[in-house]
Amino acid sequence: MNQKRPAGQAGEAVIDRPTVELESFVSEHYGRLLRLAGLICHSVTDAEDAVQAGLERAWRKRGSLNDESRLRPWLDRIVVREAIRTGSRRPDHGELPADAVGPNRADEWAGLRIAFAELSPPQRAALVLHLYAGYPVSTTAEILGAPVETIRSRLRLGRERLRELLAEGVDR
């Protein structure tokens, strides 16, 4: 214990705390975000673009996020909104059904896949965040920047639309 007092350096953490750097930041979240975006965009290519843009934006703005325990919903919000924008720009239904899966899985989920692709990106996003990511409705609303009642409405209308499409026989 013969070291001198450390020189005060502004902007540094007052005391040592865990943190991450870019590659950790990317590695921990890329896979999850890609899945989320892919389900919303219905296109792997668009999902990659959305995650790329979202992570770049998040990395630039990370200094503004003081409460790191909120990192995950914060990242999800940025990327999901990017995915909705990307998905909304695409006139068709994306690329996933084309050659995405082998014959067995294609048979199992073909109907639901086609029906799900018919939903609007905001409806898909609400269902994905609530049912796949497991966020409660209130957090889903926060991530999507919409009132809770709007999210409930999107979930209800999304389910109704899926039922209609499935009943019409898209699950041939």
Add this chain to the structure above:
Amino acid sequence: MNRMDDDQLDAALRRFLVAESEVVASRAVSEFEMVDRLNVVARRPWDRRIIVLLAAALLLAAAAGAAIVGSGLIRETPQVDHAVPRLLGAAICPSGFADEVVMSVTMGTGNEATPYSEITLYRDGELLSKPATGTPTVRWLSPSGIERVVERASAVQVDGNCRSVPAARPYGSMYVETSDGFFAVSWGSDPGTQLHPTTPSEKAAVEELDNWLAGLDEWLTGSDLIDATPDPYVADRWSVRIQRVCCGHSDPAAPDAADFTFPDGSTLTTFGIALPISDPSDPSATSERCGLVAGSIGQEIKASLDATGLQNADYSGWLFTEGGESGPDIVVQLAALDPHSRGCLDVLDQPPPVPSASPDPLSEADPCSILTDEQVTDALGRSVSGEAHLSGLPGGMRDCVYFAGASNAYMVVSIRQLTTSVEDGRELARELFGTDLSETVQGDDRVYTNRCADAPLPCDAAIAISHAPYFVVLSSAVPWEATPDQALRLLSPIAIESLATP
């Protein structure tokens, strides 16, 4: 398909979404590309099968005090394919304290389960306690009380300074000023990779320290305190920080920054002073303004910001927009200051960067040129490939990380820093491995190995070679056969020599 009720449909949708998400993951072949203007890693190939990764350096300048790289705060159930090695858990000495601080303690990881609590003791006897929940309080210690607290805090029996020690509690760290400098230690249930073996008595010592700090109020006696009654802490100064973050709005519905004015009539673009920008030539660089205001004014600003209903939990502040759709976000953050803190004005104390007259010859050295992938694959018995990264080792330059995904095996070759003498190298080795290390002479080189083979607590095998001008560290989560010999063969001076050619 028959018409389903909500529960049936939701169950089917969940299964479908999980299956589809795997389709997305299996088809993604992209690279993650971070553009150069961010001044970080320029480009890295993305291998989806093995998310190799490598925490290493710190979040640019923001985390010079990080002790546990890549652990803790933001690892919320990481959904990576394999566990990621947290490299080189040796602590970095904390810095950034006001001169008046005698002791500073942080406990908790900062997440919801274990929020931060802080204790700060100042030279004048002011003891500021910020519990994880509830109101911060202040008490005043007598000179003898200060002395007793410092004596107890610095009596922790841990080998070396600035250590990161495994312990049962989630996270804690302490800095205390001593008569001959300072003593710092951090501890936690997830201390990262350990190259410095920890003894059971050291673990017990930091856990006793943790218990003592948690019960400090009860430990203090009447003679330690000038006033035994804690008062609520009321900050007499607040820091106002305004960030302009380029580009594209996080929330396009946020209000325009031009619509807000401070009590003195200034706006979000004129309040306080502009802080230096890291790269003035970069139009996307974040710019900041900062000002300190009296406590009453801070409360007034907070009330007026609260009245807008704009508080944004993500930013722990208030979010505004500026310009059109691709304009910047404006984030306002208020903070009640601790005693003697200058808040966001601290950045003005930073010394200007000193240009290097001659480039450091080590800065271009490639640690991945020391060992081939085949050599490490042979040593670990698992297929690996190396990638160069900024070093996670205190004082390190660059690391080459070889990670065998599924087995969580890794090996790191780290180029440390210039060594000019045997003593320099020995001091570095002791800093990393502790004083109980093995030292052997190999020609002109000194070879150091840590004592992890017999360590009762988690510790990773490590070997270092002091070979001027290099000090190279090789560590691995998986012991390789005949540890010193095979490591020496791997990390042969001949291989290191190849680095030394300018």
